[in-house]
Amino acid sequence: MKYVKATAILPEKLILEIQKYVQGETIYIPKPEAAYQKWGARSGSRKMIDDRNASIKTAFKSGSSINQLSEEYCLSIETIKKVVYSK
Template sequence: MKNYVSASDVLPENLLCEIQKYIQGKTLYIPAPKGSRKKWGHVSGHREFLMNRNAEIRKLFQQRITVDELASSFCLSHESIKKIVYNTKA
């Protein structure tokens, strides 16, 4: 489990008392406000890495590199390569 912050350390006493009417002695998750969360992979850069990799795979496929060769080169399954090269959303 991730580190947690004690509510008594960060919340005003009146708010803490109000929350205690609903939950006591349990872990409570408070989500970030809508719109403030970043999508998966944006912080780590992994989303951009995959987008660049997939663009390279599509480019090579257009240059007549076979699905078998691409699967071997990129250590991906044939099905994964097919999903990448035949994806019309990219």
């Protein structure tokens, strides 16, 4: 997170109002909930994992064992079970 000097972006009246509550402290102003993105949405990681999990489920339905999938995808047996048995 990068810091931005309040005097560079906020109007003076607003700074004076904020100073009634806090002076010389660092405050965090969160984004509105509408601006939140789920993990991996921006980088594409979420889609990559979803595609991988779909491939694992398809392979399992086609007869691959959990041990084979664990070796093929370099994931633990427990992780493969979570993927295969999730809805």
